[in-house]
Amino acid sequence: MRIVCVGGGPAGLYFSLLARLRSGGRDEVVLAERRPPGTAAGFAVTLGEDILDDLYRTDPVGAERVRAAAHVWDSQVVTVGPKRVHLGGRYGYSIGRARLLEVLTDRARELGVTVLHETEVAPDGDLAADPVTADADVVVAADGVGSAIRTARAEAFGTRISHGRNLYVWFGTAKPFRQFTFTFERTDAGWIWFHAYPAADCVSTCIVECSPETWTGLGLDRMDPDEAMRMLERVFARTLDGHRLIAPPGMSGAPWQRFREVRNLSWRDGHVVLAGDAAHTTHFAIGSGTVLAVEDAIALADHLYPGGTGIGGTGSGVPAGGASTGGASTGGDPDGGIDVDAALAGYDAQRRAAMAGVQRMARGSMEWFESRPGRLDGTEPVAFAWSLLNRRHDQGRLHRRLHGATQAEPVRKVRQRLTQARRVRRALRRGEIGPGRR
Structure with a gap:
């Protein structure tokens, strides 16, 4: 054939x-x-445990090479302005x-x-x-x-x-995010946010998203990519810690998409x-x-x-x-x-x-994402983060109570240790050569 x-x-x-x-x-x-x-x-791009299992099942030689090139993010956080909320028990992998x-x-x-x-x-x-x-x-x-x-x-x-309704753009950033991070910031034109996760040792992916009203209100519809990146660096300065945004190779003069x-x-x-x-x-x-x-x-x-x-x-x-x-x-x-x-x-x-x-x-x-962030004003950040976590399907009252408890550092550390043990056990089961690696 x-x-x-x-x-x-x-x-x-x-x-x-x-x-x-x-x-x-x-x-x-x-x-x-x-x-x-x-x-x-x-x-x-991000990968989960199930797809790694499938890779090892179908081609273990290639799978080991993919895993060796991937990075682990061992937790998720949501920042709403200055408030930081932890999403416990969650981890994944990303690879350039x-x-x-x-x-x-x-x-x-x-x-x-x-x-x-x-x-x-x-x-x-x-x-x-x-x-x-x-x-x-x-x-x-x-x-x-x-x-x-x-x-x-x-x-x-x-x-x-x-x-979709919202506008988004893919950037990189020189900040090495070690956690999968959602950041929401209030501007005079409305809320704007990004998703960030590791791409390589010194580079992370950063996907910026906002409503059309915020996009035009901030003047992003009239800015070239360099101008937009400099403005967004100021908006997200609290989370970026002074690191710059990076344009992907071949970015055009109109990088925003629906x-x-x-x-x-x-x-x-x-x-x-x-x-x-x-x-x-x-x-x-x-x-x-x-x-x-x-x-x-x-x-x-x-x-x-x-x-x-x-x-x-x-x-x-x-x-x-x-x-x-x-x-x-x-x-x-x-x-x-x-x-x-x-x-x-x-x-x-x-x-x-x-x-x-x-x-x-x-x-x-x-x-x-097209509706909920627009109603963020006046919403308690822990409750908002739960809504984000719960958006795919209802996870029930027990998980909601656990989400609240995870904001306490002792509980969070226990969950992190349990999550790490779960990850290593899964890696051993599928035959990873270095199950404890990051």
């Missing part, structure tokens, strides 16, 4: 390397990315987006994937006429939220795109399937974009290679020469025959059903 993945993000890269593993190196896999190598947009793509690209090449950078596939939508995709048995459109392939086949996919929610009635059109942001988007406030992209990749591999674990005794995988040295399963039947039509239909049905609830939750989270 010949497979072409269009788009060098997490969905395309992870599926491409799994296809080589699951096919035992027999299937030809090509990945085409229009950007040059090392030009990933943004600073960092460029570093993640570098790790996945290296692993894909190691397994024999042909990676083509600076290669734009079928810009007019005619996959049959493009030499990269003309003879492909499967085309995976993982080319992002603005997917050209999806746009060209929008009627077949039943694409629906809607926009969130685009992408939905598709079908993820499949013949031998073409959608994955990652091309198939669906979820508001950045739930931090699930990369996780969901990898889940798409794993699900597609599961359907195309049923029974193929891709994991051998040594975990060494498939060399570029094509022969398997890691005992990877062939998937499908022993003769290599795969019912591609049924596999793609199964993937489409499974992942669309799984995404329906996630997108509802993400929309609810987006709407919370």
Whole structure:
């Protein structure tokens, strides 16, 4: 089988390397990315325990490299003006987006994937006429939220795109945040806030968001990126501690965006399937974009290679020469025959059903940020932080009482120790080499 993945993000890269593993190196896999190598947009993405478990289950060699490059944030805080509120028992991982793509690209090449950078596939939508995709048995459109392939086949996919109300922009900052931090500041034009978390040793991601009224009231609609960053540094001086904001590579003169929610009635059109942001988007406030992209990749591999674990005794995988040295399963039947039509239909049905609830939750989270901060005046910060924590689903009275108790340092320290023990136990269970590392 010949497979072409269009788009060098997490969905395309992870599926491409799994296809080589699951096919035992027999299937030809090509990945085409229009950007040059090392030009990933943004600073960092977040990962949770479940996706790390999935990475170790499906490719432990690559998973260990991802984990080694990731940073742990072992708590969350909410600051409302000068008041600091702690969200106990919460932790996660983050990794620089460029570093993640570098790790996945290296692993894909190691397994024999042909990676083509600076290669734009079928810009007019005619996959049959493009030499990269003309003879492909499967085309995976993982080319992002603005997917050209999806746009060209929008009627077949039943694409629906809607926009959020608030304005947001992704920056970096030289402040090394060690906690996942939400900061809300009152200005003369209304409330403005950011989400921050570690990206690398000396850089953090900082996503600034506000209502349209605050955006225009502060004059952000008329400022160039440098001017906006300097003004926002003053607004958030209390939390940034004098550190500067950093523009991401290639930032345009109009970096502010409204969130685009992408939905598709079908993820499949013949031998073409959608994955990652091309198939669906979820508001950045739930931090699930990369996780969901990898889940798409794993699900597609599961359907195309049923029974193929891709994991051998040594975990060494498939060399570029094509022969398997890691005992990877062939998937499908022993003769290599795969019912591609049924596999793609199964993937489409499974992942669309799984995404329906996630997108509802993400929309609810987006709407919370569109309405709740505007009513912050007069709200007690601990109660506001609980509302933020509770925005996805009701966590009940017991957790609310625990949230209140966590504001006391002795209780908070006990919860931190328990959380650390829980994290190490989970890491040991999935086979991390250094379970206690940060």
